[in-house]
Amino acid sequence: LNQTITFLTGKINQPVGVALDGDGNLYVLNHGNGSNGTVLKFNRFGNFLGTNAAALINANGIALDGGTNIYVTVNGNAVIKISPGSFPGVKTNVATINIANTSLQGVAVTSSGYLAVCDSGNHGIWMINPTTGETNRLTGFAGAGDAFGVPGAARFNQPYGIAAAGGGMLVVTDYGNHRVKTVDSQGTVSSLYGVCSSDWNVVSGNPSVFPGWWDGNGCPSQTTCQICDNYAEAREPKGVVVAPNGDVYTTEVYYHLIRQTT
Helix, strand or coil, X not given: CCCCCCCCCXXXXXXXXXXXXXXXXXXEEECCCCCCEEEEEECCCCCEEEEEEEEECCCCCEEECCCCCEEEEECCCEEEEECCCCCCCCEEEEEECCCCCCCEEEEEECCCCCEEEEECXXXXXXXXXXXXXXXXXXXECCCCCCECECCCCCECCCEXXXXXXXXXXXXXXXXXXXXXEEECCCCCEEEEECCCHHHCCCCCCCCCCCCCCCCCCCCCCCCCCCCXXXXXXXXXXXXXXXXXXCCEEEEECCCCEEEEEC
C-alpha cells in the first residue's frame, strides 16, 4: 500500500496523457517533439501491445469511450477518433474548430456520450457530438478572466485538463487562474478548490510556507477573493481525473504535486 513504482519507460516520449479501458489496458499519449506523437497500448503488466496511432501533430489530450474508441486532441484545433481494433488503428477526424486562437487541450467523454474539450486559447469549454462533429460552446469564451456562474458570465484563463464526474458534472483545471472548477451539464461553473493568488498564504521569513500550496477546504465564496483566506490553494493545475468514488486527483506542475479532493 502507498507505494509508487516505475511502471513504464520504454517507448515513452514526452507523455502528456493516459487512459484505461475496462480490461485494465493502459493507453499512453506521447506528445513527442510535437510532430511525432503516438498512442501506445500496454496491458496491466506493462507489456507493449501495439501502436494505435503515430505521426500525431501537437497531441495534447486523450480519452476513451465505453467502446474504447480513442479520442485525441491534435493540430491545436482538431479532435480525432482512433479505432482500437488494429495496430495501427483507423484515424478519422471528429471535428475541426476553425476559430482564431483555438488551442485544444484536455478531452473527456461525458455521460451523454458527447466530448467536452478545453480550449486554452479561447478560454472556454466545447461540447462536440462525436457522431456528427457538431461543435457548441458550453461555457466560457468571454476572454481570459476568473468568474463563476452561468455560461454568459463564467470565465476561465487557459483551461487545460478536464474529467467527467457523476451526474453530468465536469471537473476543469483552470491553469491560468490557479483554480480547479466544476461545470454542470448546463455550463454553470462553480469552485472546487483554489483561491485568488492575492489570497495565498505568505509568511515573511518562513520558508516552510509555499504560496499556492495550502491544504484545506474549498472556499465557499463564488464571487470575491477577499473572504477566501486560509482555504485550499492551487498553483498551475493541469491534469485531472475523477475516481469511481468521486474523489478528484489533480496534477499541479509548479510544486510537482498530486492533490486529492474528496
